[in-house]
Amino acid sequence: MEQVRVGMVGYKFMGKAHSNAYRATPMFFPNTAKPVMQAICGRDPQGLEQARSQFGWLSSETDWRNLVARDDIDLIDINAPSDAHKEIALAAAAAGKHIFCEKPLALTLEDSREMLAAAEEAGITHMVGFNYRFAPAVKLAKKLIEEGRLGKIYHFRAWFLQDWIIDPSFPLVWRLQKEIAGSGSHGDLGAHLIDLGRHLVGEFAEVIGMSETFVKQRPLPSAMTGLSAKGDLNAPLGDVTVDDATLFMTRFANGALGSFEATRFATGHRCTNAFEINGSKGSVKFDFERLNELQVYFTDDAEDVQGFRRVLATDAAHAYMDAWWPAGHTIGYEHTFTHEVVELMDAIKEGRQPVPNFVDGVKCQEVLEAVERSVAERRWVSISEMA
Amino acid sequence: MEQVRVGMVGYKFMGKAHSNAYRATPMFFPNTAKPVMQAICGRDPQGLEQARSQFGWLSSETDWRNLVARDDIDLIDINAPSDAHKEIALAAAAAGKHIFCEKPLALTLEDSREMLAAAEEAGITHMVGFNYRFAPAVKLAKKLIEEGRLGKIYHFRAWFLQDWIIDPSFPLVWRLQKEIAGSGSHGDLGAHLIDLGRHLVGEFAEVIGMSETFVKQRPLPSAMTGLSAKGDLNAPLGDVTVDDATLFMTRFANGALGSFEATRFATGHRCTNAFEINGSKGSVKFDFERLNELQVYFTDDAEDVQGFRRVLATDAAHAYMDAWWPAGHTIGYEHTFTHEVVELMDAIKEGRQPVPNFVDGVKCQEVLEAVERSVAERRWVSISEMA
């Protein structure tokens, strides 16, 4: 299969990022299967048509059921709000379509398991959108760990800090409503950290968390909007039903200790998605706001020149980078999606499951929900309880 | 004119960067004129066809004369090696085509003036590819200066540091041959610094420079190659005829002092294109390796909290950024070209000259050549001498 015909549900922030990735793939990675931007799907015809035209999709559908039913679609890309993931995915699997679903996979662990089961039963290819794995600097961290260059891992600490809702007048958008978003900072930001923790360190054994909603009511928005909406404190208010911040600690199965913090109230941080890993032979540090860089330390460096190296992961020695520009020429946020699509296209071409896939989506959900349980019950929760 | 049909000469590093910009423009900046990727031109049919297909051009030409003669082309994009710029530009102007020419505009000041004269006589739109002006962080620096927020400018110091030829076995590629490249680090890297200096501080009054070729002979390459070729010291050697490093000092017309350094022998620097500006009311610092950031200092900050701010220029308040992703989501090197194309498309749509254009190309060449004269004659050279 040299072409993969894509039908995409969703056309806002994530829809734009995915569209860009589909456009970039054949130009920069011509050796993988080519994604064909067959159809885009959304409910509002006017906004949909604008997105279709602007992003370059060949056709559109206003009902995702029609999209799923189309014969000329191989892959369903689901990036609509989280509450819609499950139903679409089940239908897509039933129709034998491959699925690329944004994270979090579903609103609940149970739903995500149902999605995985359906995908496995249908024998389709399935992927979940943990795009940060695909930053070349993160790939380098993974490589160093796999090659044993950091030794035994002792610590993982990670924090995803944003500040876009710190103004109390910011409106009650869908991401602040539990019934649509599932959770707040936890599922939106923490999910990425959990996935990185699993990817880099291994499975979680047990967790304990704490959570807070600092601003408990916000103005109702006139319409469902994106991240940049502005509100009015004199407008009618509604309850914020998700967490503004969730912190938790974990013990990994391999004995490493983990510390996690996801918050939308970290003033001054637009999008600090950062982690550090300490091992017996070395350490790495990453910060998404400088996504081309990985800080790397080795204990076996000569004793007078030990220190964290700022590796600019733009050399040919770094994953994906020979496809882009000469060394020293950085890439941006959107490129993580392109690399993600390359993995998906490669997997479809090679007849294997891409990584991360729905299994990773479910395992992330297990940890998310274990944390939620630990918050609610104020106790340590073992991941095995979630089985 | 809602569409601009482009014919592009060159398909290597710059051809790829320009192609990407043409592809990105209609998706992210749908309100400007749309560049249509009509034809790509190069001498090697096989490599050309691969580029055409991969980059998404509708057709191709192996002789730029044919390209220039085509009726279905509005704009000629010249990113072939520097020695080819002039002839193509003159023909394009004669044919009434708009021109987008990579820097340096020509091998000599005289040639660049001839190109400007031809463009002005033909009444066409002309642009020169100083893409770094279009980083949002650089745009912010420009804005702060224009609004007087840095006060009177005292200092500009700039350095463009690379290390890709520090290995003596790196071969004698075209960029190391004077007859093709014009000069080495000076025209390749220094030209960008000069343009930024002119853009941000103003015109140069006088200069004095020094230059060095550290590795004077290198292996002959079997074929003309890009930046990443590897050589063999046992191969026949040829003379390096350009500078490995050129430094110079300047006095700007407004009294500011400038310091410039361009080198390909700065070990550890893949692509440090950096500058700092000090004014009576504030300062800014920029480094291309962290291109989304501008360091900003103001003297009127409260006395206990004075310090350089790391501004992540990804907010809606920053140029171009509302077209991309939410705040905190960085962009990469290639986006500077997209913004450049947006300026070009806007200018064509609005019937005005874009900035920077051939006038800027000529003025940059004046400084480049004044520096070369100052190196050769070991004396201060006034820019007015170049008239």
Next chain:
Amino acid sequence: MEQVRVGMVGYKFMGKAHSNAYRATPMFFPNTAKPVMQAICGRDPQGLEQARSQFGWLSSETDWRNLVARDDIDLIDINAPSDAHKEIALAAAAAGKHIFCEKPLALTLEDSREMLAAAEEAGITHMVGFNYRFAPAVKLAKKLIEEGRLGKIYHFRAWFLQDWIIDPSFPLVWRLQKEIAGSGSHGDLGAHLIDLGRHLVGEFAEVIGMSETFVKQRPLPSAMTGLSAKGDLNAPLGDVTVDDATLFMTRFANGALGSFEATRFATGHRCTNAFEINGSKGSVKFDFERLNELQVYFTDDAEDVQGFRRVLATDAAHAYMDAWWPAGHTIGYEHTFTHEVVELMDAIKEGRQPVPNFVDGVKCQEVLEAVERSVAERRWVSISEMA
């Protein structure tokens, strides 16, 4: 009282730091009471005499009881290993001496309370050695919070990362033995973080922690040594009885969330004692390895130049700095002790209690012990339980 005659128990790492502070105070802070270095006390006569001579003490004692009994001593400085604090402090208080005691105040909360009660009953001046409060950059953080310039505090995250025992052959020094040190990373490093959290954000309401000893046995040292000893894995091994790492989360009484991590297994970190505070109007970041700097962010900066400012806290506007060098000339670790001594001398001169004093020592111990209980019992522990 223009002079304070000091008798100091301990002459290793802390004894050296305190001695230096006593020497520096009259030169750089001539307006406070002058500490007179009357007598130094230790058990090993040879090492003691060398320290006395080198540090500049006027006399020495090998039995702290004799020291406490001397008429020519006003203040007892206790920086012997932690298990000795209580007995000496009680005797000193009984003798009516002022006390300056290193942290942690005692091995147990109960002991620390006994010390506080004794000090209060005796009516003496008492201080506890949380020296990091006295870095000018930390003073600036405190000032910004007190003046309301950060608004309501939402988050405090702090980590004290070291790597000096990551080598399994590092010997079983006293800091790794519970009966002498009380605890490991928790009491040594975590205590500082807790004090900074209390100082900057406020009292703790409840905590939950986790703890680990990664290397469970180590070579027995031939003698009690300091931080830099080297061991031999073939030597007889003994059990490490303290924690290598302790993490915990907290809810502050004012509603802020806190995250803490103290570890001696953070490879690559010699002494990263760092915290960040996020408030509704601004944020600050501090890292002891760059102790002269505070990163400061304000939400009310102009929207195009928002970013963390790197404030070099060496201006006259910063606490203590006009006593040292001109702006831009940094100070080091040891200066925090000098400032601490200045506070102590000022307090004695002015007849008030210095800050931090034994009350702070006890409150820190409450949190330390609450965390230990939460680790042991795997549950949230309220600080009120410790009453």
Next chain:
Amino acid sequence: MEQVRVGMVGYKFMGKAHSNAYRATPMFFPNTAKPVMQAICGRDPQGLEQARSQFGWLSSETDWRNLVARDDIDLIDINAPSDAHKEIALAAAAAGKHIFCEKPLALTLEDSREMLAAAEEAGITHMVGFNYRFAPAVKLAKKLIEEGRLGKIYHFRAWFLQDWIIDPSFPLVWRLQKEIAGSGSHGDLGAHLIDLGRHLVGEFAEVIGMSETFVKQRPLPSAMTGLSAKGDLNAPLGDVTVDDATLFMTRFANGALGSFEATRFATGHRCTNAFEINGSKGSVKFDFERLNELQVYFTDDAEDVQGFRRVLATDAAHAYMDAWWPAGHTIGYEHTFTHEVVELMDAIKEGRQPVPNFVDGVKCQEVLEAVERSVAERRWVSISEMA
């Protein structure tokens, strides 16, 4: 000689820094000769007595001639304003005293040569105060170069940026008057850079400079003051007779290229004394505002983890550091003077000349004056012209 009895001329900024170094030496470096603070000398009896008492000198003199004549003085420390250096040094040499003289050695090259000749004729020990050589991070840079770990040196770029006179109302203090200070930023700041260049890269071959006085008149101060004075623009004005900024380029004898900038108009820079060195095998970067750090890059690092390492030069492997605190505990500006005094005491004890000494002072002056000539005559000046 186990003791060196010091007589010091000057008691302001430098006098304070030197006094602190004499106090610290016996405590932290007990194995070298002990400096005895015998006598301090200044013209104003009141200020002098305060300094004597505060800094801990045993006696004082108001006439340096008396100081030089005293039998109980072994070493004359000269840190009075630059115009006084020569006369005192000649008298001290004639009296057979060792000399420790602040930089710049003298107001003119000729004077400095006279001082060197006198010192050599008298057979005394002589040292010049280029204290930045003694930062452990700079020592590390020197070691890496000497051990060949950076390979052949191609580039040295250095800048000393301050902003303390950027306010036009700052008064006309002695440092702004040519007859007392010799020059402005050039001799004050540039001298340090030149010395570091000589120390790290080697002798200069030729130079060309440029210079500017941005604020040409300033309020007359009521009294000679230090760095922190405040002025009044309505006061009578006087001419600034020194440079506010001096830039120059150099070719070193070994072929390396150098770029230098010294300015007091770099807004936002309190004291950025920074350099970078690029060699064929590695690079180093230093910034005095983070004086405990050296950035180090090696070309032979594994290709996927190449990057500048931030070496915190506080380990036992770093010069002087085992005398201070455990790894990770930073030192401050003043310690560079302590290390300088240690070198001086060692040299006197060992009967050798310390480094840097008057020879280095003269060679620095040669470059300073060559730059001044190049500015005046607007041409390249060979250092050999200065012979």
